[in-house]
Amino acid sequence: MASTVAATIKRVALITGASQGIGKCIAQRLASDGLRVALNDIATKRDQLQDVAAQIRTSGGEAIVVTADVSREDDVKAMTTQVVQEAGGLDVMVANAGILGPFKPLHEVSAEEFDQIIAVNVRGVMLSYKHAAQQMIKQGRGGRIIGAASMAGRQGFPNIGPYTASKFAVRGLTHSAAKELMQHKITVNAYAPGIILTSMNLYEEDSVNGGPGSTAVKSIGLPPQTPVGEPEVIASLVSYLAKPEAHFITGQTITICGGIMPS
Ligand SMILES: NC(=O)c1ccc[n+]([C@@H]2O[C@H](COP(=O)([O-])OP(=O)(O)OC[C@H]3O[C@@H](n4cnc5c(N)ncnc54)[C@H](O)[C@@H]3O)[C@@H](O)[C@H]2O)c1
Incomplete structure (x- = not known):
């Protein structure tokens, strides 16, 4: 009887930064994999999010929209609560939202520009991981947490110093969280794209x-x-990492860059 109930639970994925680019593509892919998806972006992107949700529903999938600024803890907390209430739980968190900032050498970067990138790319990922993990632990059915790193989180590149630092940090958060959450059957991994056309x-x-x-x-x-590469190459990896069969992969940052940076 218990296995029948478990089999009927539709898994829920929350994807941040899902109004465009890689996040949108991941959302479409997870919806076509049969997950109910919650699409997040900042409030000014609500119309774009509604369009993505409508496309997913037209294709037979299930989607809701939840706006939030991932750099704000109140927003992330409220977003997680809303997803649980409207979609029935949280099984997959894709902390995808990120910003690049202007290309310039570090000696020309202002403290404000640095702080903005760190706020979205590091604090945003940390808060997304944190509130997803709290919910998944409470649910007691494991989960998948997946973050957006970058090939620039493996090696420094000129003119994107703050972004590079932020993506190294995503790898660090991913390693630590993977070790902490293993006991709850929650895996934590990150994708590290090369140049993707978004x-x-x-x-x-x-x-x-x-x-x-x-x-x-x-x-x-x-x-x-x-x-x-196109965003689909990232969505394909995320689709696999989100699957139950990927339960033995955790703490990994997987580079997808067409061979720019073989490991
Ligand atoms: N495109 C690439 O080549 C590439 C390479 C390496 C890593 N990445 C990473 O992949 C992720 C997605 O990138 P993309 O190429 O799709 O970029 P994109 O700019 O097309 O999309 C990013 C989305 O994040 C949203 N966002 C920004 N700040 C936010 C906030 N505070 N709260 C919620 N949403 C916010 C934006 O509104 C946007 O919709 C990013 O983390 C990026 O750093 C991208």
Whole structure:
């Protein structure tokens, strides 16, 4: 009887920064995998989130929208509560929201620019991990926590010092949380993309620099022939990490970069 009940629970995934780019693609993929998805972004992106939710529902999936600024603890707490109330629980947290900031050397970065990147990319991930973990521990059925790192969280690149520091921090949080949450059957992993074609990496100057992604590639000192990928390559990995069968993978930061940085 208990196994019949367990089999009928529809797992719920919350994806932050899901109005566009990698987060949107992950949400679409998890919905097509059969999870009920909760789509988060900042309040000004509500219409975009509603569009993504509508697309998912048209394709037969289930989606709700929950706006929050992940750098604010009250917001993250309220977001988690709302997801649990409206979607019935929380099984997969994808702490995807992140910002890059302007390309410039560290000696030109203001303290305010640094703080903003750390607030979203580090505090936002920490708060997302924290409140997801509290809920998953309470539920007692394990879970999956997945964060957005970067290949810049493995190696420093020029002109993105604060971003690089923030993504090294995501790896650190992921390692610690994985060890802490193992006893609750909650895995904690991160994806570390190379250059993925989203608005984070698309600039007007691309047309003169050599095509989509070329300005970002040039700005961080990579060669022009550097491979670039589509968000689907990340969504595919997240889809696997979110599955019950991935229970033996935890504490890992997996680089997906088309071979820029073999490990
Ligand atoms: N695109 C890449 O090449 C690449 C490479 C490595 C890592 N990443 C990481 O992947 C993640 C997704 O990146 P993307 O390329 O889709 O970027 P994107 O800019 O297209 O999307 C990021 C989303 O996060 C949202 N966001 C920003 N601040 C937020 C906040 N405080 N609260 C809630 N949402 C917020 C934005 O509104 C946006 O919708 C980021 O963490 C990024 O650092 C991207």
